[in-house]
Amino acid sequence: MSIKYRCISNNPLFREKSFPGLEYHETDILSLFRLISSEVASGSKLLSHPLTGSIRPDITPYKTVLISCEKGEPDCTSVLLMEKAIRYTEDLYKLREVPLYERWGEAAKADFQMIDYSIIKQALEVSA
Amino acid sequence: MKLTLNKFHVKDIQFAEKSSFEGGVLYIDKAELAEYLLKDSNISSVDFDIARPGESTRIIPIKDVIQPRYKKSGTGQIFPGFVGDVETVGNGETNVLEDCCVATSGKIVAFQEGIIDMSGPGAEFNSFSKMNILVPLIQPIEGLDKHTHEATVRIAGLKTAAYMAKQTLELEPEETQSFEHETILEMGVKYPDLPKVIYVDMVQCQGLMHDTYVYGLNVKGILSTLISPLEVFDGAIVSGNCAAPGHKNATIHHENNPIILDLLKHHGKDICFVGVLLSNESAMLKEKMRAAYYTSNLSRIIGVDGIIASEEGGGNPETDLMLNCKFHEQKGIKTVLVTDEYCGRDGASQGLADVTPEADAVVTNGNGNQFVVLPKMDKIIGDIEAARVITGGNANSIGDDGTLSVEIAAIMGSCCEMGYEHMTTRLR
Amino acid sequence: MKRIVHYINQFYGQIGGEEAADLKPLKKEGPVGPGAALNAALSGEAEIVSTVICGDNYFADNGDEALETILAMIEEEKPDMFIAGPGFNAGRYGLACGTICDAVKTKLSIPVLTALYPENPGAEMFKKTVYIIEAPMTAAGMKDVIPKMASLAKKLLSGEEIGFPEEEGYIPQGFRVNFHTVQNGAERGVDMLIKKLKGEPFTTELPMPVFDRVDPAPALKDLKHARIALITSGGIVPQGNPDHIESANASRYGIYDISDLSYLPADKFTSVHGGYDPVYAMDDPDRVVPLDAMREIEHEGVIGELYDHYYATVGNTTAVSNAKKYAEEIAQDMIKNNVQAAILTSN
Numbered sequence: 001m002s003i004k005y006r007c008i009s010n011n012p013l014f015r016e017k018s019f020p021g022l023e024y025h026e027t028d029i030l031s032l033f034r035l036i037s038s039e040v041a042s043g044s045k046l047l048s049h050p051l052t053g054s055i056r057p058d059i060t061p062y063k064t065v066l067i068s069c070e071k072g073e074p075d076c077t078s079v080l081l082m083e084k085a086i087r088y089t090e091d092l093y094k095l096r097e098v099p100l101y102e103r104w105g106e107a108a109k110a111d112f113q114m115i116d117y118s119i120i121k122q123a124l125e126v127s128a
Numbered sequence: 129m130k131l132t133l134n135k136f137h138v139k140d141i142q143f144a145e146k147s148s149f150e151g152g153v154l155y156i157d158k159a160e161l162a163e164y165l166l167k168d169s170n171i172s173s174v175d176f177d178i179a180r181p182g183e184s185t186r187i188i189p190i191k192d193v194i195q196p197r198y199k200k201s202g203t204g205q206i207f208p209g210f211v212g213d214v215e216t217v218g219n220g221e222t223n224v225l226e227d228c229c230v231a232t233s234g235k236i237v238a239f240q241e242g243i244i245d246m247s248g249p250g251a252e253f254n255s256f257s258k259m260n261i262l263v264p265l266i267q268p269i270e271g272l273d274k275h276t277h278e279a280t281v282r283i284a285g286l287k288t289a290a291y292m293a294k295q296t297l298e299l300e301p302e303e304t305q306s307f308e309h310e311t312i313l314e315m316g317v318k319y320p321d322l323p324k325v326i327y328v329d330m331v332q333c334q335g336l337m338h339d340t341y342v343y344g345l346n347v348k349g350i351l352s353t354l355i356s357p358l359e360v361f362d363g364a365i366v367s368g369n370c371a372a373p374g375h376k377n378a379t380i381h382h383e384n385n386p387i388i389l390d391l392l393k394h395h396g397k398d399i400c401f402v403g404v405l406l407s408n409e410s411a412m413l414k415e416k417m418r419a420a421y422y423t424s425n426l427s428r429i430i431g432v433d434g435i436i437a438s439e440e441g442g443g444n445p446e447t448d449l450m451l452n453c454k455f456h457e458q459k460g461i462k463t464v465l466v467t468d469e470y471c472g473r474d475g476a477s478q479g480l481a482d483v484t485p486e487a488d489a490v491v492t493n494g495n496g497n498q499f500v501v502l503p504k505m506d507k508i509i510g511d512i513e514a515a516r517v518i519t520g521g522n523a524n525s526i527g528d529d530g531t532l533s534v535e536i537a538a539i540m541g542s543c544c545e546m547g548y549e550h551m552t553t554r555l556r
Numbered sequence: 557m558k559r560i561v562h563y564i565n566q567f568y569g570q571i572g573g574e575e576a577a578d579l580k581p582l583k584k585e586g587p588v589g590p591g592a593a594l595n596a597a598l599s600g601e602a603e604i605v606s607t608v609i610c611g612d613n614y615f616a617d618n619g620d621e622a623l624e625t626i627l628a629m630i631e632e633e634k635p636d637m638f639i640a641g642p643g644f645n646a647g648r649y650g651l652a653c654g655t656i657c658d659a660v661k662t663k664l665s666i667p668v669l670t671a672l673y674p675e676n677p678g679a680e681m682f683k684k685t686v687y688i689i690e691a692p693m694t695a696a697g698m699k700d701v702i703p704k705m706a707s708l709a710k711k712l713l714s715g716e717e718i719g720f721p722e723e724e725g726y727i728p729q730g731f732r733v734n735f736h737t738v739q740n741g742a743e744r745g746v747d748m749l750i751k752k753l754k755g756e757p758f759t760t761e762l763p764m765p766v767f768d769r770v771d772p773a774p775a776l777k778d779l780k781h782a783r784i785a786l787i788t789s790g791g792i793v794p795q796g797n798p799d800h801i802e803s804a805n806a807s808r809y810g811i812y813d814i815s816d817l818s819y820l821p822a823d824k825f826t827s828v829h830g831g832y833d834p835v836y837a838m839d840d841p842d843r844v845v846p847l848d849a850m851r852e853i854e855h856e857g858v859i860g861e862l863y864d865h866y867y868a869t870v871g872n873t874t875a876v877s878n879a880k881k882y883a884e885e886i887a888q889d890m891i892k893n894n895v896q897a898a899i900l901t902s903n
Contacts, residue, residue: 051443051481052411053338054371056470059239066412077413081447084482088443091477092470095497095535104239108517111237114274115371118336123411126349252736323753386742398750434753436745464749466741469762475732476684483764489752490762491745494734536734547741552761553732556720 005047007120008036009064013113014120021069028101029057030089036065037082043071046078050085052119057085058092061101061109062116066123130308131358132221134200134301138228141178141260149295154228156262161291165264170280172269177509179231179261183246184506187263189514190242190540191232191278191370193256193378194285196225197363198293207363209344210283211290218358223296228260229380230292231540232285233510234267236277237337239517241538242373243502250502253542254549256380263509264288275336282368286379307392309358312402312430319400326402326427327357327387328437329365330448331377333408337370340377340440342406349415352407352423357388360404369440374496374537375468375545377440386548387436387466402430407452409445416444420451427461434462438546442470442496446482457486468493468543469553479553493544494551496537504530558602558713561630562591563640563656565649569609577648579611581622583629590642590698597706602713606633612648615655616802623659630660637713638664642671642701643678645693650678651805657686667712671701674727675877677805687712688727782896785863787886789871789879790844790903791829792820792837803830806870809882811889815864819848831872832903844903863895871902 003021007014010032015024025032033050040046047066057063067078093099104112137152144155162174179185197206202220205212231244244256251257266281310318331340333348340347342355342365355364365382388404395401407423410416427435437452439445449465456463469479469492479495508515515532536542541549566576568589587595587604595604608629615622630638638660640653650672657668671689672679679688687708691701704725711718721728737744744761751758776782793801799810814820820841827834827844842848850862867886871879890898 046413048411049413049416049444049447053334054332054369054376054441054443056372056443081413081482087478088470088481091472094477095473105517108238111239111274115237115336115338118275119334119338119411122335122348123415126410127412127415323750325749325753386740387745390742390746394746394750399753434749436749438745462749462752464745464752466745467762469732471732476730478765479732479762485764487764488760489748489758490760490764491741491748492762493741495732498734544741547743547745550737550740552735552737552741552744554720554735555728556731556733 004069005066006044006069007064007066008032008039011062011064011113011116013117014064028061029063030086030093032063033082033086033089036067037086039067040078040082041074043074044068044078045075046081048120048123050082051088052123053115055112055115056092057089058095058099058101060112060116061104062112064116064120066120129219129356129358130306131202131218131361132304132306133361134221134223135226135303135305136223136296136299137226137302138260140180141228141262143176143178147295149299154225154260154292154295156292161288164291165284165287168280168284170269170272170276171266171284173267174284175265177263177265179244179246179263179509181246181258181260185246185509186505186507186515187231187233187244187261187509188242189233189235189240189510190244190373191234191236191281192285192367193380193540194230194289195380195383196228196230196289196293197383198223198290198297199362200297204362206290206293207286207366209341210286210366214343216359217362217364218356222362223293223301225293225296227258228292229256230285230289231256231261231263232266232281233263234265234281235511235514236274236281236370240370240514242540243534243538244540245502245505248503249500250539253500253536253539256540262288262292265510278337278368278370282366286366307358307361309356315400315402319396322396322398322400323433324402324431325391325399326430326432326435327391327404328407328423328435328452329385329404330407330409330437330439330445330452331365332369332440332445334411337368339368340408341366341368347406347408348410350408352405352419352426354426355404355406357392357401357404360385360388372441372537373540374542375440375442377544377546378541381541381544381546381548384548386546387438391436402432407448409440409448411444416448416451420448420455423452424455424459424461427456428459432461436464436466438466440545442468443481446480450482450484450487453487454484464489464491466491466493466545466547468545469495470497470537471495471553472497473499475553491547492553493547493549494536494542495553496535496543498536499533500536502532502534557600558636559605559633560602560637560639560709561633561635562587562594562604562607563626563638563653564589564591564607564609565652566609566611569607571609577611577613579609580614581608581610581625581629583608590702593698593702594639594706597702598709601710602637605635610652612646612652615652616648623655626656627659627663631664635666637666637709638668639705639709640670642689642691642698642705643676644691644695644697645673645676647677647805647807650676651681652678654678654682654686654688658682661686669705669709669712671705679727683727684729687718689725690727776897779859780857781860783861783863783894784850784859785890785895785898786845786847786850786866787898787900788845788866788868788902790837790901791827791868791870791872792825792841792845793828793868795824795826797828801828801868801870803828803870804872806874807878809867809869809886811865811867813865814847817847818851820845829870829872829903837903844901846901863893
């Protein structure tokens with residue numbers, strides 16, 4: 001089966017699992033969102049919401065976003081949603097001098113990775 | 129359908145030789161309750177602790193909060209799909225322990241938060257601090273994966289709550305509260321002139337520690353569906369949602385859904401409360417669109433004049449909330465939204481991740497980003513390390529004197545998006 | 557008794573109108589003009605010990621220097637508090653009130669207070685840092701404003717907790733704070749829904765950000781014969797800034813001839829915008845007003861012609877109401893000159 005999405009992620013667990021369609025970036029969520037924002041501006045469509053799950057982007061170090069392979073005219077909903085997600089994340093990054101996501105130990109990081117992974121896996125199961 | 133809640137007010141919980149409810153005191157035989165829970169072979173050991181209002185006690189991390197209920201009569205049993213079978217609930221009599229709850233604790237993931245302080249400034253941010261709390265501490269067998277671990281703790285909490293309420297089964301309640309709810313067709317005849325109202329209950333279903341169960345079914349991927357308000361009172365909706373304690377809907381919130389309770393108060397007087405539409409919050413945009421279109425169409429098919437919608441969590445659920453608002457308003461259905469905000473330490477940021485101009489009637493349950501200094505407590509129930517970890521393991525956030533500086537988002541139920549608490553934000 | 561220094565402009569200082577607007581800062585003992593009523597309303601808890609008076613234009617044109625002089629005059633009095641205005645909807649006066657209050661608060665660490673009309677640029681710029689009592693547009697509302705100023709001044713002086721805007725009369729500073737309510741959130745929501753269903757007025761607890769959306773005009777049918785104009789809010793003006801467009805909160809716009817030019821030469825045009833680093837714009841003003849590119853497509857015949865003037869103002873903190881006014885006038889001018897479409901560039 002061909003893959004209909006690009007999986008943009010900073011979560012190393014996806015790399016470990018050789019997740020199909022993965023485009024891994026070793027960076028923080030805000031930079032990842034900015035990168036996705038430029039993909040969306042050039043015509044990719046968001047398939048998943050950038051702010052998946054209930055764990056805030058200033059708390060978890062990892063987010064994974066699915067976008068379309070095909071590019072067309074820029075999709076207004078996707079562009080606006082990315083803008084809002086970036087603003088939301090920027091504001092939350094300002095909450096503390098050192099945002100929480102930079103402070104975790106290995107065990108916590110592994111758990112964050114697993115939850116982010118579980119969310120994307122479940123999203124794809126439900127919405128094939 | 130008619131459901132009567134037989135209410136028993138709990139003044140204290142104590143451990144005893146034999147479990148019983150006497151003179152407002154709930155006595156718990158730890159050994160008997162442990163034996164009941166240990167029937168689950170995924171549990172290696174279990175212990176219990178008690179927290180009482182006003183004590184210098186902190187419970188952390190908390191996974192779920194559950195109100196003890198047990199059905200005395202009617203079909204089905206409490207928490208259908210978990211404690212009871214999947215038979216329909218929401219009728220007959222249900223015994224309820226008031227001023228009392230179960231808080232499941234124990235470390236499932238390393239960063240988990242969820243604080244209940246029984247005294248001090250943290251106690252002002254939720255109702256749980258005013259309750260007598262039984263805390264089961266569940267130790268799983270070694271090597272249990274996180275999904276199963278979560279499910280094990282979830283079910284143990286429900287069983288504990290059922291066990292506690294069962295102690296009142298042969299007793300006369302201090303107080304009863306009855307709810308009657310007609311079929312939709314009957315309502316149409318009975319209240320032809322009252323505006324028809326639906327409650328859209330958005331529940332999160334996104335993966336590990338982000339799921340919600342209805343009659344035991346993980347409702348990920350469902351089309352929006354109808355449920356009777358009375359079924360919800362019998363624990364038909366159970367939380368498997370362990371993230372974002374300040375604004376997740378715990379099982380106790382579902383059992384006591386304040387929006388349903390208030391709509392029932394108005395039912396037949398100034399509105400006709402038709403029922404509850406359950407709609408899930410998916411991670412995928414197409415699912416979000418589908419859910420909001422489908423929900424608003426169900427409202428239209430039923431012939432609703434207005435809805436009130438609540439969300440669970442923050443970030444992506446705001447998109448579901450706004451889509452529900454937009455699509456309902458476009459169909460001429462008046463909409464009120466219930467949410468909370470993350471508007472920064474000083475309250476100057478835009479606090480929602482998504483907005484729409486149609487959202488002209490919004491209730492907010494507070495700013496989760498407010499910081500509060502929690503003093504050292506004499507007793508910690510749960511995991512002492514969690515207190516260190518929730519603020520990112522930064523030594524600076526824990527004072528030498530053991531005080532803890534946290535956002536109120538870490539306090540269980542502080543900004544409950546069903547409007548369970550008494551808080552809002554005001555512009556200054 | 558607590559000591560207050562009061563600031564007013566040349567008009568309220570009873571020195572003169574527009575003709576006296578270049579007045580340098582001066583100080584008088586005791587209250588002057590509206591200070592008398594304010595002093596009375598303070599009912600003996602505090603008094604205005606001296607009044608600083610400055611011309612509106614002098615303050616606007618002499619920026620930091622004027623501010624330094626005024627700050628020194630205030631500091632000499634060792635005041636417990638500083639009050640400016642009320643400035644109502646007077647733009648230059650309002651900006652002065654806001655600027656001085658903000659500076660006094662930072663430098664002297666004493667409470668400050670002013671009163672302005674909410675759309676006054678001084679209010680828009682400083683409401684976050686300075687308590688600004690909401691004043692009506694004109695001095696006709698003086699008698700309503702003074703008691704509110706006095707009441708809030710007393711609270712600020714005594715260190716009493718300051719209430720919400722609706723109670724104290726100040727313009728909301730834009731901070732959302734948690735507040736405990738009698739009704740729970742669900743009851744408030746259901747009440748709101750019932751009101752909404754009945755068509756009764758209700759107040760949302762969380763107003764959505766203002767969506768000031770402008771529907772795009774229909775597309776041009778014939779670009780090849782259209783006359784196109786350039787507009788900028790990026791502050792590109794001829795060298796010497798002939799219209800004296802301010803670097804912030806612009807009170808005017810300019811119309812400049814480009815009929816003989818194929819690009820904007822750096823020695824003839826410059827940027828007066830105070831809100832961005834102008835190095836690249838000054839190096840090549842076409843980067844903000846793309847005359848060179850327009851001439852190219854005009855030459856290629858993509859558009860009919862470029863209108864031989866361009867319009868310029870500075871968007872930096874300029875009040876939306878003012879920007880709207882300039883836009884309406886510019887649109888009229890375009891219609892008069894048969895312009896069919898325009899390209900607006902910022903910075």
